[in-house]
Amino acid sequence: MLAFAIRRLLQSVLVMLAVGFIAFSLFNFTGDPVALMLPPEATQADRDEVRKSLGLDEPSYVQFAIFVKNGLQGNFGISLRLGRPVSQLLIERLPATLELAMTAALLGLLIGIPMGIFTALKRDSWTSKVFLTGSLIGVSLPNFLIGIFLILIFAVWLGWLPSFGRGDVTQIGYWSTGFLTQSGLKALVLPAITLGFYPVTLIMRLVRAEMLEVLRTDYIKFARARGLTNHAVHFGHALKNTLVPVITITGLQLGGLIAFAIITETVFQWPGMGLLFIQAVQFADIPVMAAYLCLIGFIFVSINLMVDMLYYVVDPRLRVDRATLGGH
Amino acid sequence: MNFASPFKSGSQRRLIKMLASVCALSLAVMAFGAEAKTLRWASKGDVFTMDPHSQNNGLTNDMSDHIYEPLVTRGKTMAVEAALATAWTQINPTTMRFKLRENVVFHDGAAFTADDVVFSIGRALEKTSDFSAYMQGIKGARKIDALTVDIITDGPTPTLLDQLTEVRLMNKAWALKFKAQRPQDYKNKEETYTARHANGTGPFALKAREPDVKTVLVANPRWWGKLDPSITEVVYTPIKSDATRIAALISGEIDLVLDPPVQDLSKLKENKAIKILEGNENRTIFLNVDQGRNELLYGTKGKNPFKDLRVRQAMLLAIDVNAINKTVMRGLSLPTMSLIAPQIRGYTKDIEQRPAPDLVKAKKLMVAAGLANGFDVTFDCPNDRYINDIQICTAIAGMLAKIDIRAKLNAMPVTLYLPKLQKGDTSMYLLGWGVPTFDALYTLQSILRTHTNGSDGNWNFSGYSNPKVDAIIEKLKTETDFSKRAELTREALLIDQADVGHIPLHHQVIPWAMRSNITVVHRADNRMHAKWAIIGGV
Numbered sequence: 001m002l003a004f005a006i007r008r009l010l011q012s013v014l015v016m017l018a019v020g021f022i023a024f025s026l027f028n029f030t031g032d033p034v035a036l037m038l039p040p041e042a043t044q045a046d047r048d049e050v051r052k053s054l055g056l057d058e059p060s061y062v063q064f065a066i067f068v069k070n071g072l073q074g075n076f077g078i079s080l081r082l083g084r085p086v087s088q089l090l091i092e093r094l095p096a097t098l099e100l101a102m103t104a105a106l107l108g109l110l111i112g113i114p115m116g117i118f119t120a121l122k123r124d125s126w127t128s129k130v131f132l133t134g135s136l137i138g139v140s141l142p143n144f145l146i147g148i149f150l151i152l153i154f155a156v157w158l159g160w161l162p163s164f165g166r167g168d169v170t171q172i173g174y175w176s177t178g179f180l181t182q183s184g185l186k187a188l189v190l191p192a193i194t195l196g197f198y199p200v201t202l203i204m205r206l207v208r209a210e211m212l213e214v215l216r217t218d219y220i221k222f223a224r225a226r227g228l229t230n231h232a233v234h235f236g237h238a239l240k241n242t243l244v245p246v247i248t249i250t251g252l253q254l255g256g257l258i259a260f261a262i263i264t265e266t267v268f269q270w271p272g273m274g275l276l277f278i279q280a281v282q283f284a285d286i287p288v289m290a291a292y293l294c295l296i297g298f299i300f301v302s303i304n305l306m307v308d309m310l311y312y313v314v315d316p317r318l319r320v321d322r323a324t325l326g327g328h
Numbered sequence: 329m330n331f332a333s334p335f336k337s338g339s340q341r342r343l344i345k346m347l348a349s350v351c352a353l354s355l356a357v358m359a360f361g362a363e364a365k366t367l368r369w370a371s372k373g374d375v376f377t378m379d380p381h382s383q384n385n386g387l388t389n390d391m392s393d394h395i396y397e398p399l400v401t402r403g404k405t406m407a408v409e410a411a412l413a414t415a416w417t418q419i420n421p422t423t424m425r426f427k428l429r430e431n432v433v434f435h436d437g438a439a440f441t442a443d444d445v446v447f448s449i450g451r452a453l454e455k456t457s458d459f460s461a462y463m464q465g466i467k468g469a470r471k472i473d474a475l476t477v478d479i480i481t482d483g484p485t486p487t488l489l490d491q492l493t494e495v496r497l498m499n500k501a502w503a504l505k506f507k508a509q510r511p512q513d514y515k516n517k518e519e520t521y522t523a524r525h526a527n528g529t530g531p532f533a534l535k536a537r538e539p540d541v542k543t544v545l546v547a548n549p550r551w552w553g554k555l556d557p558s559i560t561e562v563v564y565t566p567i568k569s570d571a572t573r574i575a576a577l578i579s580g581e582i583d584l585v586l587d588p589p590v591q592d593l594s595k596l597k598e599n600k601a602i603k604i605l606e607g608n609e610n611r612t613i614f615l616n617v618d619q620g621r622n623e624l625l626y627g628t629k630g631k632n633p634f635k636d637l638r639v640r641q642a643m644l645l646a647i648d649v650n651a652i653n654k655t656v657m658r659g660l661s662l663p664t665m666s667l668i669a670p671q672i673r674g675y676t677k678d679i680e681q682r683p684a685p686d687l688v689k690a691k692k693l694m695v696a697a698g699l700a701n702g703f704d705v706t707f708d709c710p711n712d713r714y715i716n717d718i719q720i721c722t723a724i725a726g727m728l729a730k731i732d733i734r735a736k737l738n739a740m741p742v743t744l745y746l747p748k749l750q751k752g753d754t755s756m757y758l759l760g761w762g763v764p765t766f767d768a769l770y771t772l773q774s775i776l777r778t779h780t781n782g783s784d785g786n787w788n789f790s791g792y793s794n795p796k797v798d799a800i801i802e803k804l805k806t807e808t809d810f811s812k813r814a815e816l817t818r819e820a821l822l823i824d825q826a827d828v829g830h831i832p833l834h835h836q837v838i839p840w841a842m843r844s845n846i847t848v849v850h851r852a853d854n855r856m857h858a859k860w861a862i863i864g865g866v
Contacts, residue, residue, distance in 0.1 A: 031743030035750070044750070082539050083377060083512045084519040148571050155579045163575045164567050165541070269567045271541045278568070279373075279540065282712070284743040 008308055012301040017068070019297035023290055024064040032056070033080045033284040054080070056286075067290055077287035081280065086291045090273060095175045096166055097265070097272030101257040103192040105250060108199030113246070115200070116207025120215070121234060131204065138201035143260070147194040147267035154190060162187050164269035191268040195261060199253050206249060210242035251307055255300045365560040367846070367858050370573055371586035374540050374566035379522040380496035381451050382511040384458040387586075389494065390855040391564065394545055395435075396496035396528035399426055399445065399477075400489050404849045404860060406671055406766060408489045412440065412497055412529065413477075421484045422467075428475040433550055434499045435526075435533040442471040447500035447509075449479065456513040461764070462491040464783070486808040490765040502527045531555050531859040532562055540566060545858070558863040577602065577841055583863070584842040586856060590658055590716060596841050607850030608662060609838045610669040611762035612771075613714055615647070615724065615831040617705075618755045620791015626706035626738075626755040634755075638697040639733075640828035645683060645690035646731045647724055649833050656719045661834035667761070667771055667821060669835045671852045673810065674768035674817030679825070690731045702732025707756045709737060710745040714760040715836055721758055749789050757789060760836065764853070768817040769804045776824055777801045792829040 034050050051057050055066060070077065076086035119128040155163035167183030169176040178184025214220060215238055223233045262274030269275065273292060280288035375391040376383040393401075401411040413426040432440035449469040452459045465485040470478045481488060503509055506521035513520075526534040531553060532545035545562040547555055565582065567573040570589045576582040578599065588596060588604075596602050617634040618624060624632050633639045649663035665682035668675050694700065709721035718739050725735040735756060740748070749757060763770045778793040779785030784801075800820040807813050824830060838854050847862040 029744075031741060031745075032747040033743065035743055035746035047750070078519075081376070083382075083523050084539075144569075148575075151572060151575045155581070156575050159579055162581060163579055164572050164581070165565065267569050267572055269565070269569065269572060271538075275540065275568070282741070282743070 004312060005309065008305055012305055015301050016294065016297050020068065020290070020294050021061075021064055023293040024060045024067065027060065027063075027284075027286050027289065030281060030286075030289070031284045033286065035284075037080060063286075071291075071294065076291040079280070079285055079288050081283040081285045081288070086287045089276060089288065090291060090295060091174060092176070093271060093273045093276050095177060096270060097258055097261050097274060099178060100188070100191055100195060100264070100270060100272060101254060101261055103188060104196035104257050105199060105254050107192060107196035108203045108253070109250060111196075112200045112203025113207050115204040117211060117234070117239065119204065120208045120211030123212075135201035135204055138197045141197075143194060143198070143263045144267050146197050147190070147264060150190045150194060151267075161189055163190075166271055191264050191270050194267070195257060195264045198260075199250070199257065202253065203246060203250065206246055207242055210245060211238055214238045214241050248307060251303055255296075255303045258299055259296050365558065365863065366563055367559050367561070367584070367861055367863060368563045368565065368582050369584040369586065369856060369858075370565045370567045370576065370582045372566065372568055372570075372573070375543060375564065377512065377523045378526045378534060378537055378543075379508070379511055379520060380498060380526075380528070381448075381454070381457045381459055382520070382523070384461065384494075386854060390857075391543065392496055392528075393530070393855065394532040394562065394858060395526045395530045395534055396498065397530045398494065398496050399428075399492050402493050402851070402853075404851065406852055408493060412445075416489070419478070422481050424479045424481070424488055425472070426477045426479065428477065429552060430475060432529050432552055434502065434529055435548060436499070436502060438499050438501060438527075440497075440499070440529055441474050442477045444497055444500050445469055445477045446471050447503065448497040449495065451498065451503070451509065451511065452495050454510045456511045458511070459495060461783075462494040464491070466491070484806050484808050486806070486810075486813065487765050487767045487769065490767055494764060496528070498522075499527050535561075553859065555859055556862045559858060559861055562858040574841070577843070580843065583846050584840060584848065584856065586838075586840055586854070588839055588841040590660055590839075593658070593660070593839055593841075601844055602841055603844045603846075605840045605842065605848065605850045606660065606837055607840070607854070608669065608671070608852055609762065609836040609854050610671045610766065610852045611714075611760050611836045612664065612667055612669055613661075613717075613720065613758065613760045613833045613836060614667060615643075615758055615833060616756070616790040616792070616829075617643075618790055619829070620793065624705060624755045625753065628703040628705070633697065633699055633703050636697045636699075637828065638693040639699065640831075642690040642693040642697075642731055643728065643733065644828055644831055645686045645693070646733075647727050647831060647833070648685040649682070651685075651727075652720060652723050653834060656716055656723050657834070657837075660715070660837045660839060662837060663834045664832050665825065667775065667824065667830055667832050668763065668768050668817075669852070672763050672766055672768050672771075674814045674821075676814070676818050679818060679821045687730055694731050694733075699732070702734060704734045704736065705756050706738050707735040707758075708745065708748065708754045709739045709758050710742050711739040713742045713745065714758075715838075717758060717760075720833065724758075752789050754789055759787070761787070762853075767813075768821075769801070769813075772797075772801050772804065772817065772820055776820060776829065790829070792824075792827070794823060794827060794829070797823050797829075 034047050034056065037050065055063060074087065078084065079086055079089055082089065115131055119131050122128050151163045154161045162183070165187055166178050167187035168181040169178050169184055170180040178188055220233060220238060223237055261272060262278060264270065265272045265274035266278050276288060277292045280292065371387065373387065376385055376388045378395070380392045380396045397411045399411060399413040400408050400416070403409040412429050412432060414429050415427040417425050419425050428440070428442060428445065434440060446469045449466070451457065453463050453466070453468065465481045465483065467480040467482055470480060472478060479488065479492070503522065506525070508520050508522040511520070512523055524537045531548055531551045533548045535546045536542070536544040543564045547560045567576060573582070573585055574588060574592050574596070577585050578601070593604060597604055617640065618632065619634045619640070621632055623629060653659060653661050653663045664680060666675065666679045694702065707721060707725055709718055711718040721737055721739070725737055728735050748754060761771055761775060773783050774785070774787040776792065776797050777785040777788060778798050779788045797820050800816050804813060804816050807816065840848070840850055840856070842848065845864055848856060849860040851857070
């Protein structure tokens with residue numbers, strides 16, 4: 001177990017380094033932040049000096065090495081756009097993104113699972129067909145379009161919900177939450193639905209496919225033969241066995257939700273990390289971009305690591321395989 | 329709301345009930361917006377900082393103008409007016425004496441004195457200040473008495489007052505207390521206190537600053553000027569997405585949008601709850617080509633065709649600025665032949681004579697230049713800098729194709745575009761030039777003058793060089809007589825026109841969209857001033 005964990009951990013570190021390095025080599029294409037930092041009248045000498053003081057004159061691999069060295073000490077530099085330490089900015093923005101992503105994931109589970117069960121059990125009903133067609137739209141419509149439609153309907157036409165921002169937030173230590181105020185909750189509705197659209201459709205289709213698979217298995221036939229009620233068969237036996245992959249996928253999806261929140265956050269001016277990143281790209285704010293990409297990489301890697309570990313615990317087959325491999 | 333102590337007595341319970349109903353009532357009132365005292369405005373990006381000397385950026389200066397004040401400021405028509413100085417006289421060619429306004433206090437209650445002026449001028453002169461453009465020629469300030477200050481210059485500085493309108497004054501003791509004697513330095517890993525805190529003398533005081541979320545200002549009751557009573561609070565919100573920003577305006581969550589997308593204007597005009605205010609910005613969009621090098625960096629190899637005056641004349645005749653105005657800008661531009669906007673000192677009507685578009689004549693000029701088959705060139709164009717910039721470039725490429733100049737479009741964001749231009753790494757480019765000093769020298773020196781060092785020709789990426797123009801610019805640097813300055817400016821611009829050194833396209837027109845109950849002044853520098861805004865009425 002320990003050897004497996006250490007091996008996984010080392011792989012994760014390698015992945016993180018690769019993410020960081022690729023990010024740094026791409027920064028050459030986002031342009032020169034100095035162009036926006038200095039007034040038009042600045043001379044070439046001034047520009048060169050600023051570039052040098054920021055370390056931008058170094059080749060990207062040297063910049064990367066410096067970044068890793070400082071990053072290990074918890075220092076991600078200072079944002080060129082806002083003039084504040086990057087770590088502080090990310091900590092400030094993290095709650096907004098996490099609250100949005102969690103709510104969207106919860107929506108995915110609470111709406112996706114019942115819809116999946118329904119469409120699996122009542123395969124030929126008219127409602128199922130509507131759900132399935134609807135889910136196709138959900139999968140194929142781009143996020144920002146859903147967001148703009150929702151704004152048009154609920155903010156412009158009906159005037160029920162705000163079109164942008166996070167409402168009033170309450171500060172609890174480092175965490176700023178929008179859950180405790182009415183305006184905060186109202187502001188959460190549209191972005192959460194927008195971001196939750198995809199997980200809802202994904203989970204619904206997943207549950208449906210798994211349910212159909214399980215309903216064909218022998219033990220369900222036996223259960224029916226024993227004369228158990230439909231309810232007990234469907235929810236007591238079938239559903240339980242479909243949930244394992246659903247939970248795995250939802251876990252992995254959470255990383256995706258945090259990362260894909262960029263678009264939703266931009267449409268709704270949601271002050272999370274994604275919006276911070278988009279603005280950093282426009283300004284070529286390299287310290288913020290680097291730290292954000294590494295953080296997202298870290299979130300993905302840790303979720304994967306946890307899932308791997310859980311599999312190891314849950315699935316005895318993995319343990320056997322690894323043991324024989326390790327034993328040569 | 330969180331009431332910490334339990335309320336037991338009846339009167340307290342009644343009080344809570346009353347408070348609750350007051351809250352409910354005020355919420356209801358806010359929802360209808362009838363009694364709103366808050367002016368909520370928005371645009372795409374956020375203000376960079378609250379520090380008045382750290383970032384020379386239009387929106388940032390706009391916000392600074394609400395909180396901080398300069399010695400002299402610009403009024404509704406851009407004329408220089410008294411602000412924290414009430415009178416000024418030139419006592420010798422290098423010294424201007426300012427009498428300061430009495431009984432002015434900063435938001436924290438400290439009195440405003442000459443020490444604050446001396447400190448602030450020194451701070452704007454610091455290396456980390458972004459206001460070097462406005463400090464050109466200024467050596468420093470000297471205190472004469474508590475309410476008299478001398479500003480010392482290197483030599484005669486005809487645009488001193490114009491420059492000082494952008495140099496805002498801080499409280500010395502406050503800045504020193506929070507270790508903000510210098511504007512933010514990028515080498516410094518710490519955030520300067522002044523980036524998110526402010527203490528000025530202006531009509532509004534900073535209440536809350538959340539970068540990228542909102543900036544809240546409250547009316548300053550001790551301001552020396554007069555504020556319309558309809559406004560007690562100003563909230564600025566950056567909303568990045570165009571669609572969301574306009575949706576927020578239509579739904580009434582925002583009162584004023586500084587940068588409505590051009591394509592949404594006709595729809596907005598149909599909406600009775602919204603009005604559009606159009607104003608001319610003092611920014612001129614122009615086209616230029618590499619006329620210095622012997623061979624183009626990006627284009628057909630061999631002799632540089634742009635060095636031939638006839639080719640540049642042909643381009644001028646091929647580009648139809650009125651067509652660009654009609655189709656690309658949807659009427660929102662002032663087609664022009666002038667490199668300076670009408671608001672700028674030195675502008676005269678007779679520099680506006682543009683030859684009518686004439687493709688036959690243009691083609692003849694190309695043939696005469698020995699370029700009957702035309703040539704290729706790469707046309708660099710920004711795609712996030714000016715209104716419809718990339719569409720303008722596309723239209724121009726189409727027009728030039730008719731005289732066989734095959735311009736290949738190379739569009740990029742401003743973060744890539746400006747560094748490329750600043751290296752001189754271009755053969756053809758589009759630029760927009762605004763004049764914060766409202767004096768033509770700013771344009772002539774940066775754009776027209778032969779590129780040498782300092783500000784001379786620092787934005788002249790075309791290699792344009794005419795000794796006669798250079799000589800005029802040198803005279804303008806020290807000429808203090810305004811009618812002579814206007815004459816010199818006109819002369820320089822006419823020489824440039826004869827050379828076709830630049831191809832001006834239009835002056836930008838900036839529309840603001842707002843709720844119809846809002847009244848504001850649209851100034852040529854595109855800055856919204858809440859001190860002139862009125863809510864209600866109509």
